[in-house]
Amino acid sequence: MTPEDLAVVISDGVHTAIRSGHISAEVPGEIRVERPRHRSHGDYSTNVALQLAKSAGLPARTVAEVLAPLVDAAAGVAKAEVAGPGFLNITLESAAIGALARDIVLAGDAYGRSDRLGGLRLNLEFVSANPTGPVHIGGARWAVVGDVLARLLEAAGADVSREYYFNDAGGQIDRFARSLLATAQGSPAPEDGYSGAYLEEIAATVLRRQPGALELARSEAVAAFRTEGTALMFDEIKTSLAAFGTHFDVYFNEKDLHDKGDLDAAVTRLREGGHVFEEEGAVWLRTTDFGDDKDRVLVKSDGSWTYFTADCAYYLNKRSRGFERVVIMLGADHAGYVGRMRAMAACFGDDPETHLEILIGQLVNLVKDGAPVRMSKRAGTVVTLDDLVEAVGVDAARYALARAGVDTMIDLDIDLLTRQSNDNPVYYVQYAHTRPCAVQRRAAEAGIGKGAPEDFDPSALTHEREADLLGTLAEFPQVVATAATLREPHRVAHYLEQLAGTYHRFYDACRVLPRAGEDPDDRTRARLWLTEAARLVLHNGLQLLGVSAPERM
Incomplete structure (x- = not known):
């Protein structure tokens, strides 16, 4: 029985109490079921009585005393006891707990998935590094967090489109092109340009493709290096991201917004909404009406567009493609964008909260x-994604970047992440996956199988460490759903470390296979089901993080 199953049991008890007239209350939208800190308090605990108390007009403990016998009578429940100010502590029958092992194995890769966010069509934009240099280590963080978040959202039932915004218009591309040309000429980089060995590689490739580029007029030469160099740089970015396990459904070119007139259309739409005004020869958007700290320029006095206008057009483009929610991941240096972007959405008539x-x-x-x-x-001034992968490997890099909350600054310790010890979190979790794999190999060599599902005896799983492991396995679907809903992928990594520790303790305390000369029995087979369930959940969790689940280490 999972926490979700038990929540249904408790909900049934609440409705029964209301129908019978024992309480009159509004049923809460969500019934929370959690593992108590101490096993003496049962397998699960719920605060539903505290949620009901106000609308029922009764002390929470009185409500809990009404609900306790109703929950206690449910199939699979051994006892339900009132505790403290009105908590219900629930102990399950061993068979109800143990049956979860079979349920997980039969669910396979689907275990942990839900329809919590079913029907939500969401556009997730992340990384979007300018094609003027390799992806730096900050972009690597978004490459992982964005990819993992997309996996989590899909696991929770959402329809997700992963998008990369390719900034191929504007001043930074001009500086990049002039830097490439200077490098090809053997001249110093422009004062506002870029530097690094990667420029030499790209400039050399451009000259191989266009041997006469340096003989062109300067404007034509810059244009050639812009076109060829930007394409080469972006191909390299795509290659680095793909090698890192991060892929996108859409690569959107900023230049298309300009070429297709989307900026004009966006300004027209904003003007029709009554939010545009002109002052000092420029065109402005009155974002202060919606909480921004100042109004924003759309068209400069010289007639040129601002970057903000492209942001407006791009947001409108996403919404016009049918995305109900637009999620954008930005680095710390873009924190000031939040207010103006929310105000911009409101100017379009959208609800920024939605x-x-x-x-x-x-x-x-x-x-x-x-x-x-x-x-x-290679890049000269920054550490790149490729540098990170070279230093610690893809798995260690992805796991380390995913296990910290995005609002936390982190230090990635090369020495720790390359160490094969339990101090290294990714090694600790991956090693936990290899142990059930080893048990299964030894079982196969001995000709011992877990048997058919109908022959599985869940009541054979009575050891304290088995109960601990089953309880932890039961939490996985809720962890995934919560991580997706709160946009907190690190919850999955923390859960996997908890599960790894719980499995290691089970492994040390509970012998799965019989000793030489002993025959396998119901407990042997039940523990093989439990072993496979643990392996599956570790595998599913690592898959959500985009980290491999090795069978041997």
Whole structure:
């Protein structure tokens, strides 16, 4: 029995109490079922009586005393006891607990998935690094968090489109092109340009493709390096992200917004809404009407567009494609964008609380020997995604970046993440996955199987460590749903570490396979079901993080 199953049992008890007239109350939208800190308090606890007390006009403990016998009488429940100010502590029958092992194995890869966010069509934009250099370590964080969040949202039933906004218009592309041209000419980089060994590689490739580029007039040469160089840089970004396990459904070009007239259309729409005004020769959007700290320029006095206008057009484009919710992930240096973007959505007539969501992530540092790694050999001024992967590997990098909340600055310790010890979180979890795999190999070698589902005896799982493991396995669907709903992928990593520890303790305390000369019995087979259930949940959790689940280490 999972917490979700028990919540249904408790809900049935609440409705029975209301129908019978014992209480008159409004049924809460969600009934919370949690694992108590101490096993002596039962397998699960609920505060539903405290939720009902106000509308019932009764002390919470009185409500709990009405509900206790109704829950106690349900199939699979051994006892329900009132505790404290009105908590219900619930102990399940061993067979009801143990049956979960079979349910998990039969569900397979689907265990942990739900329809919590079913029907939600969501556009998730992340990374979106300018194609003027390799993805830096901050972008690597978004590459992981965005990818994992997309997986979680889909596991919770949402329809997710992963999108990368390709900034191929504007001043930064011009500076990049001029930097490439200077590199190809053997000249110093422009004062406002870019530097790094990667420019030499790209400039050389452009010259191989267009041998006469340096003989063109300067404007034509810049244009050639812009077109070829930007395409080469973006191909490299895509390759780095793909090698990191991050893929996108849509690569959207900013230039298309300009070429297709989307900026004009966005300004027209905003003007029709009555939010546009002109002052000092410029066109403005009155975002202060919706909480922004100042109004924003859409068209400068010289007639050129601002970056904010492109943001407006891009948001409108996403909404026009049928996305109910637009989620944008930005770095810490973009925290000031939140107010203007929310105001912009309101100017379009949207509800920022419903249609727009902006996540801000903090910085990442790479540390070795206790000191920050400052520069990349190739990029010169920053540490790149490729540098990170070279230093610790894809699995360790993804896991380390996913296990911290995005609003927390983190230091990635190269020495720790390359260490094969329990101090290394990803090693600890992956090693936990190898142990049930090893048990299953030994069982197969001995000709011992777990048997058919109908032969599984859940009542054979009575050891305290078995109950602990089953209780932890039962929490996985709720962890996934909560991580998706709250946009907190780190919850999955923390859960996997908890599950790994619980499995290691089970493994040490409960012998699964019989000793030499002994025959397998119902407990052997039940523990094989439990072992496979643990392996599946570890596998499913690691899959959500985009981290491999090795069978041997």
